[in-house]
Amino acid sequence: MDPVRRPRGRPRKPVLLEPAGLGPRRGLHDQAAERLRALIVAGTLPAGAALVETELSAALGISRTPLREALKLLAVEGLVELRPNRSPRVAELCADAVTELFEAIAAIERAAAELAARRIAPAELERLRRLQTEMEAHHAAGALASYFALNQQIHALIVASARNAYLREAHEALHARAEIARRRALDSRARWDESVAEHRAILAALEARDPERAGRLLADHVGHTGTALLAGLDSTPDAA
Amino acid sequence: MDPVRRPRGRPRKPVLLEPAGLGPRRGLHDQAAERLRALIVAGTLPAGAALVETELSAALGISRTPLREALKLLAVEGLVELRPNRSPRVAELCADAVTELFEAIAAIERAAAELAARRIAPAELERLRRLQTEMEAHHAAGALASYFALNQQIHALIVASARNAYLREAHEALHARAEIARRRALDSRARWDESVAEHRAILAALEARDPERAGRLLADHVGHTGTALLAGLDSTPDAA
DNA sequence: TTTTGGTGCTCTGCATGCAATTCATGCCAA
DNA sequence: TTGGCATGAATTGCATGCAGAGCACCAAAA
Numbered sequence A, B: 001m002d003p004v005r006r007p008r009g010r011p012r013k014p015v016l017l018e019p020a021g022l023g024p025r026r027g028l029h030d031q032a033a034e035r036l037r038a039l040i041v042a043g044t045l046p047a048g049a050a051l052v053e054t055e056l057s058a059a060l061g062i063s064r065t066p067l068r069e070a071l072k073l074l075a076v077e078g079l080v081e082l083r084p085n086r087s088p089r090v091a092e093l094c095a096d097a098v099t100e101l102f103e104a105i106a107a108i109e110r111a112a113a114e115l116a117a118r119r120i121a122p123a124e125l126e127r128l129r130r131l132q133t134e135m136e137a138h139h140a141a142g143a144l145a146s147y148f149a150l151n152q153q154i155h156a157l158i159v160a161s162a163r164n165a166y167l168r169e170a171h172e173a174l175h176a177r178a179e180i181a182r183r184r185a186l187d188s189r190a191r192w193d194e195s196v197a198e199h200r201a202i203l204a205a206l207e208a209r210d211p212e213r214a215g216r217l218l219a220d221h222v223g224h225t226g227t228a229l230l231a232g233l234d235s236t237p238d239a240a
Numbered sequence C: 001t002t003t004t005g006g007t008g009c010t011c012t013g014c015a016t017g018c019a020a021t022t023c024a025t026g027c028c029a030a
Numbered sequence D: 001t002t003g004g005c006a007t008g009a010a011t012t013g014c015a016t017g018c019a020g021a022g023c024a025c026c027a028a029a030a
Helices: A028-042 A053-060 A064-077 A095-119 A122-141 A144-161 A165-184 A189-207 A211-231 B028-042 B053-060 B064-077 B095-119 B122-141 B144-161 B165-184 B189-207 B211-231
Strands: none
Touching: A028 A053, A028 A064, A028 A165, A053 A064, A064 B064, A095 A144, A095 A165, A095 A189, A095 A211, A095 B095, A095 B165, A122 A144, A122 A189, A144 A165, A144 A189, A165 B095, A165 B165, A189 A211, B028 B053, B028 B064, B028 B165, B053 B064, B095 B144, B095 B165, B095 B189, B095 B211, B122 B144, B122 B189, B144 B165, B144 B189, B189 B211
16 A cells, blocks of 8 residues: 555655545646656655556556556656666656756756846736745745745746746756755755845846846856755665 | 548648557657657658547557557657647647747757866767768758758757756757757758858867857857748648 | 575556547527 | 537547566575
8 A cells, every 4th residue: 555665675654645635637647647746846755766556556546547647757757767667766866966957957047047137027027026025034034945935936937037938848847856856955044045145136137137147146046056955965865 | 541630621641650660679658759759850740730549559550558658758748739638739839939949949058068168078079070070061062961960960969068967858858849840941051051150160169168158159059040940931831 | 605597476568448528510490 | 591509429538457577585506
């Protein structure tokens, strides 16, 4: 009944999967993909966990066919790793991969910021300001989770303001994987102050509609986040 | 027996699908995805064509299950468009989308060039030089197809030299879609001279290990390619 | 004790069958 | 003639059954 299977037997923490209580949505495979994505990003399904079709399908209350389709989907997104005739596994992220990942995210967000500086609408700028204010409030209150959520919304909004569906798409795919790494990292409260300040500078650059500066600041910000996260990475996430 | 179904009846050109003669490969779904990708990029399956599962599976000599998985795969890659309870369609590319597409490719290739300028290995540089020479030869000989193939190899090699799997991944996904647009464009021989010269300049920047210049040149090059291609786009690709 | 060959089981991969939804055709009424 | 509607076929979506590949465990020999 436990869909999580670690490569070699180890103390398995119970994984809770609601039997399938979700509302009227699109196809089951889509729902399954969404759920699995959430479970993987949240770390409920830890990196390296084997995903056995029969067990997962039973846990999700669906049959193997839509589940397989969902797994293929997540494989393309890079969240799971399929090997022929073997159980798919939740993708691992070694330190090198995290470095590359944030490098790529920085590249995309830089381009997005440059475009956004030219194209962002006043309403979006206003929303960015509100989010920044809110984030600073959560920062001051020490609310880590809320801070992260706001932070993510800000980055997503900047990318959206670039008005480029392909950049946005690429960013989303990479962001999901970054979230995994983020969950595995220890609290990096040390970087809060820095991060908030950097966000303020980025917002200022966007308001000034300075593409070069906005792009550079955002890329640097993501780069810093990556290195900070890398430093705080739990070096022994699953394997002993 | 004809897997191509145009939205409204029109003279359908015959689509040739080999019954399944390929050698020992991975899963059928993978083979199917690869084949369909090739057919879509080549334009054999034109944009907007409805992909009926039973017909396609029969044409490919496989059953519907692996075909469905392949279609989901291509949907994530953005080559086909799935709508619930309707036949999947080959994704369309309107002019705006092409603009955005090349914008995104330019962004990624710029980042890749900047990284490549720092990381490219001497052997890769040597290979780039050879490809450039070869491409110039094909250019001089007026061999359009060979020129395009070489051009693509050069871009792929530059991205590979950046040593970032995520950028490479994003680039590949976008590149497939760009190929579709390229097939729909009229001959842009007018840009040959320009393009070859730009490639020479990019190579020089990489040899000089100048990230900023290499990135800017490559981004501009891609941008020019995009606008040229956009100008030569067949404005009535399928619909009357 | 270590290594090698065998054996059984589990799991994936694929094919097929059935139900639900959608689209098209034709009919009827205004 | 035109608009709306009902009916039918076609197609997707999902579940299940079966064959093949891989892995683990076990036994036997060096």
